[in-house]
Amino acid sequence: MSLLIKNGRIITAVDDYHADIFIANETVTMIGENLSVSADKIVDAADRLVIPGGIDPHTHFDLPFGKEGIVSSDDFETGTRAAAYGGTTTIIDFATQTQGRSTMEALDIWHAKAAGKCAIDYGFHMIVTDMDDERLPELDRLLNEEGISSFKMFMAYPGVLYADDGTLFRVMRRAGELGGIVTMHAENGIAIDEIVKRAVLQGKKTPEWHALTRPTRLEAEAVHRSIALAETAGVPVYIVHLSCAEALQEVVTARDRGVRAFAETCPQYLFLDDSYYYQENFQGAKYVMTPVLREKWHQAELWRGLRMGDLQTTGTDHCPFFFEGQKTIGRDDFTRIPNGAPGVENRMSLFFNGGVAEGRISLNRFVEITSTAAAKLFGLFPKKGTIAVGSDADIVLWNPDRQETISLNNSVTHHMNVDYNAYEGQTVQGIAETVISRGKVIVEDCQYVGKAGDGQYLKRGLPIV
Ligand code: URP
Ligand code: ZN
Ligand code: ZN
Secondary structure, eight states: OOEEEEEEEEEEESOEEEEEEEEEETEEEEEETTTOOOOOOOOOOTTTEEEOOEOOOOOOTEETTTTTTEESSSOOHHHHHHHHHTTTEEEEEEEETTTSSHHHHHHHHHHHTTTTTTTTTEEEEESOOOOOGGHHHHHHHHHHHHHOEEEEESSSSSSTOOOOOHHHHHHHHHHHHHOOOEEEEOOOOHHHHHHHHHOOOOTSSSSSSHHHHHOOOHHHHHHHHHHHHHHHHHHEEOSSSOOOOHHHHHHHHHTTTTTOEEEOOHHHHHHOOOGGGGOTTTTGGGOSSOOOOOOOHHHHHHHHHHHHHSOOOOOOOOOOOOOOGGGGGGTGGGSSSSSOOTTTTTHHHHHHHIIIISSSOOOOHHHIIIHHHHHHHHTTTTTSSOOTSSBBOOEEEEEEEEEEEOOOTTTTTTOSSSSSOOTOOEEEEEEEEEEETEEEEEEEEEEEOOTTTTOOBBBOOOOOO
16 A cells, blocks of 8 residues: 655655655555555645654553542543544553562553454553562563553552552662663652642642642652652653643753653643633532642743653643533542543643744754654654654654634544543644554544554654653
8 A cells, every 4th residue: 555645745753855655565655756656546635734643652542540449431442542632643651560460461461452353553551560689670671572662650649549659769770771761750749648638638639739738849849850860870861741830940940950850741731721620510520630730920931842852752641521411420539530631642642732823932842842852852762753764654744723612513623532621612723634654544524434453553762762
């Protein structure tokens, strides 16, 4: 199957030019002006931007969350299909080690969840919840044989996912020796639990108390500590879902010293704020996620970080739960509301609109923060994250002028398996109209034409840091 994309304006993290692209055997094989070559299918990209497919390095499909084990509502089929609609052609999800059990067992479980279901290519980070010395060789095997070069740990959620500093350090040291990278949920969960305990005892149980019990200082403290541990252990560290100015400042300070510290932010921290927790009729529960939405002024600082390169990537932390029946479990007590929100479908449009259309970042930077940087950090570049001869033909034809209002009821913007959209009512300029995954058109004129199982598991290499 061959495909010819004609008349497009190709944007990568570093290029901006007009050319045709010829794709054969799932890869880009020729790029040039007015290519004269026969192809099984021709796509006209006139007036469209031709960009690398998005890479979302942070999703949680089919995730049992918290002590009650409520499962996130998108599985690998619905979640990756929604991602494709939005212009994302690769996701990296999280296999999660059950405490006391092997990480290899976790990997088998996550492979079973994803196999044959995905619309787009996918990889896994490994969430490590405990790791004694005897188990450490599992990290070698994950990295060398299973294509998992990133290990995530939690400084939050004591008793569920939390790893103590000794565990953090053991994993960091071995991951560093192997050339891998550690990713961190950085919040001081031990202190937060004390604050939460007192609030609940005082009868403060409505959704806004989720936010009021998780101060920015305790995110910044954990970012500082995780960077200090990683620096000492000799491993690059990537802070996931960074939400606030104080935490960003810790990353900036470390990077200025030459430490290999990287960070991701998420659309929720740029396009939503803490006022959402005060919505009537328990609607604030829709925004119960961790870290929490912050005061609006943080957004300018995060944009500055994205523009100046202090924040390298954008992920969604897509972890949706139905409002009815899942979020409502915590109606009388915010601590029982499952943490997480949807977003995998809307990330590209939100960042194009807020970034490019509103003049905060360049087109090249848009590609970098939605695709290229994640490909480099997570061992997928240059197979993914760019448009070049030899790269996988993961390509989006992007309409930079089209406007849509994001809504549960808009068939262009919502295909996620969840009964609300966190960005309901926000109008965005910039829409993925045609999406190509390894040379196959899977979204055509905003209609999904792919099938479950098109996506393949990605064995990833070492980070380029
Ligand atoms: O609230 C969130 N973020 N839920 C997903 C799990 C995590 O902390 O990343
Ligand atoms: Zn997290
Ligand atoms: Zn997450």
